[in-house]
Amino acid sequence: MKCKKCGGVAVINMRHHRLALCADHYLDWFVTYTQRTIEKFRMFGSGDRLLVAVSGGKDSLALWDVLLRLGYQADGLYIKLGIEHQGYSDRSLDYVQRFLETSEAANPPRAPRPTQHVLHVVDIKGTYGESIPELARRTGRGRGKPCSVCGLVKRHVMNRVAQEGGYAALATGHNLDDEAAVLLQNTLRWQTGYLARQAPVLEATQPGLSRKVKPFCRLYERETAAYALVRGIDYIYDECPHASGATTIFHKELLNRLEGRSPGAKHSFYLDFLRAKKKGQLLLPAEEVELHPCEKCGQPTTAPGLCAFCRLWQ
């Protein structure tokens, strides 16, 4: 199979794009496609300061790499969750730090813009007193799995750091498979409120809320993995030990079976949903949630008094 651009040996074939590319042209295509996505959804501009949530995994490190190559001012945020199983959190942080050490030399930007970037590290146990698994055990939230506590804490910390740092947007490495799996899950249960909110850009609708953007939302998960491999980004390959058996993974497997039978199925499922929503073809409930500042941390919350995050630590 040959590269469509140069006739060299293709390293990847994207059947839904009918496009096979060699390593060099794939790296170029991937960066350009990300930039087009940023522009298509008006995620941010060239002068905006960005905070990238990095976990040490392929998607987030690839995203940080691409944003730096594009010349954006992008700082990283690593949240140390305290998952000690086989040193998972320590190893994840090692990958992020190694990326940071090499990224300066390995990221010649396409445009001559400043690429000074820093990594913020928030250690949950060091900052708040308990790791995520300890917090989940004590509170009993999440039916024995720490995933719901983890999500809640990460959303709070990401928003806090983005607010304190005055960042224009918080960028996460969610890819099309992540978004399609969430869409499938919400559709199967007709969670209309969640369907109304699902978007590549979550606007800062209230003071104290940060804008959230997903620049990889049009890229398949195998494409972000391929980018990391071809680009030589060393990432934590092991899955979070708590993710085993997760519903998201099951939904991704289902969607991949559809994709195998019908190339482009995931692409259409997610992007046609966004198009239909934009055109007003889906009658989803308008968001009319009243938010007010948490009495303790000041972050917007629907609950009276303390927000869900602050209630965890009582």
Place this chain on the structure above:
Amino acid sequence: MVKVILRNREWELRPGMTVRSAILKLGLDPEAVLAVRDGQLINEATLTRDGDTIKLVAVISGG
């Protein structure tokens, strides 16, 4: 023979089939893995050769 590795699993297959056919023969999903040979990503139509070691990289993550 061709050695195929995915995480801590290993298989041996006859050479001469495409990477996609090899993945399917092992009961795996070609959408969910990438193939690497000699440290290089290879496309799904690549023919396997006798003596190859092909590492499959799982791409699904989440929770």
